[in-house]
Amino acid sequence: MTTIDNRKDILLLLLYSPGRGENSNEPITGRTRLVKMLFLFKEEALPYFKHETDIPEDEFYEFFPWNFGPFSRDVYDDLTFFTLRGFVEANEVEENTLPESAAEWEEWLSLSGSSISDESISEYQEESFRLTEKGCDFAKQLYETLSSPQRKLLREFKKRTSIVPLQALLQYVYENYENMTTRSTIKEQVLGTG
Numbered sequence: 001m002t003t004i005d006n007r008k009d010i011l012l013l014l015l016y017s018p019g020r021g022e023n024s025n026e027p028i029t030g031r032t033r034l035v036k037m038l039f040l041f042k043e044e045a046l047p048y049f050k051h052e053t054d055i056p057e058d059e060f061y062e063f064f065p066w067n068f069g070p071f072s073r074d075v076y077d078d079l080t081f082f083t084l085r086g087f088v089e090a091n092e093v094e095e096n097t098l099p100e101s102a103a104e105w106e107e108w109l110s111l112s113g114s115s116i117s118d119e120s121i122s123e124y125q126e127e128s129f130r131l132t133e134k135g136c137d138f139a140k141q142l143y144e145t146l147s148s149p150q151r152k153l154l155r156e157f158k159k160r161t162s163i164v165p166l167q168a169l170l171q172y173v174y175e176n177y178e179n180m181t182t183r184s185t186i187k188e189q190v191l192g193t194g
Helices: 007-016 031-049 073-084 099-111 133-144 148-162 166-176 187-191
Strands: 064-066 069-071 088-092 127-131
Touching: 007 031, 007 073, 007 127, 007 133, 007 148, 031 069, 031 073, 031 148, 031 166, 069 166, 073 088, 127 133, 166 187
Parallel strands: none
Antiparallel strands: 064 069, 088 127
């Protein structure tokens, strides 16, 4: 039997779960949105979700205050891990890229030791993320081990955090988690006080 016991499982479950509609594997657009979604999941859903799982709370994604609110390089690392192993696919989207998204990408590159000038790295382009067939097969096994309340929580959480514009999601985070905005360079802009 498959056991949900680490943060990577939650990332896969979040991608697999239905959200707005009835279908599983609805894409999530943008790394920044995904980071903020996982931050909010840790703060608001994980305490209720982790019953019946083996996820140690202290081994979930660690977030720290950064220029654009809560940030975790581990989210980017895990996304890259699953992309390289054929579990997740990224597709460019025709959506306006917020400066925050491009800056978070650059921050991850610098933290991971990559250089912005690397030939393999082009200008930042917003992407949507979804599971491949291989990823769906694995995540479905995880999803089937969830209780009905866990599935409902996951679905409602994904719907609530994926249908709102990214700017509104940022505003929610900034208004409710001020401790994560202490280093923010866009606090006034996001909160409309600047």
